[in-house]
Amino acid sequence: AQSVAQPEDQVNVAEGNPLTVKCTYSVSGNPYLFWYVQYPNRGLQFLLKYITGDNLVKGSYGFEAEFNKSQTSFHLKKPSALVSDSALYFCAVRVPSTTGTYKYFFGTGTRLKVLA
Amino acid sequence: DSGVTQTPKHLITATGQRVTLRCSPRSGDLSVYWYQQSLDQGLQFLIQYYNGEERAKGNILERFSAQQFPDLHSELNLSSLELGDSALYFCASSELLEGEQYFGPGTRLTVT
Numbered sequence: 001a002q003s004v005a006q007p008e009d010q011v012n013v014a015e016g017n018p019l020t021v022k023c024t025y026s027v028s029g030n031p032y033l034f035w036y037v038q039y040p041n042r043g044l045q046f047l048l049k050y051i052t053g054d055n056l057v058k059g060s061y062g063f064e065a066e067f068n069k070s071q072t073s074f075h076l077k078k079p080s081a082l083v084s085d086s087a088l089y090f091c092a093v094r095v096p097s098t099t100g101t102y103k104y105f106f107g108t109g110t111r112l113k114v115l116a
Numbered sequence: 117d118s119g120v121t122q123t124p125k126h127l128i129t130a131t132g133q134r135v136t137l138r139c140s141p142r143s144g145d146l147s148v149y150w151y152q153q154s155l156d157q158g159l160q161f162l163i164q165y166y167n168g169e170e171r172a173k174g175n176i177l178e179r180f181s182a183q184q185f186p187d188l189h190s191e192l193n194l195s196s197l198e199l200g201d202s203a204l205y206f207c208a209s210s211e212l213l214e215g216e217q218y219f220g221p222g223t224r225l226t227v228t
Contacts, residue, residue, distance in 0.1 A: 043222055049214075102164070
């Protein structure tokens, strides 16, 4: 079965330290990969996506993600965390379906807490 | 403000009823997506339309249906509602088929 896994329910990091939020996937074919963020009491926002090309993708708010095909991972990273980065982060993949359309799968989310 | 609007903001209804959620995409966006976010099932992709045509399908129940109209707004119809359908329903839009998605504020549905 195709799926996306975010193995950590919560990640705590001190302000100014680098952060990593992990995502692994199990899908057939070449997926498109996405990260979204949900701030408290606000809707979701797109952070970045990987379709093809350079394995390191840069996105909004200083975030970047590294695509690793051999490990089927797409970890979200930021060199220096801010308290304002505290939010819920979702990883997602898009894969072609057998009907000629697409399917999206989302991870369960990782809550990032940046401590001052 | 993403430019995506959703109405209503809140909806309270009884089991067995039918409701319609409405989404207006950002000006110029051709693609509309629907998502359900609940406490027990997390965030789930329901369906995507692009310029009036269905383009992607997720875990959408048969009791649910959606459409995108010629003016590009979209409606999500939920029928024979159950308690478990209580959730936050998000709409998103993108300019292209697989472009960056902009999310609306959501409609909170409570089924009693």
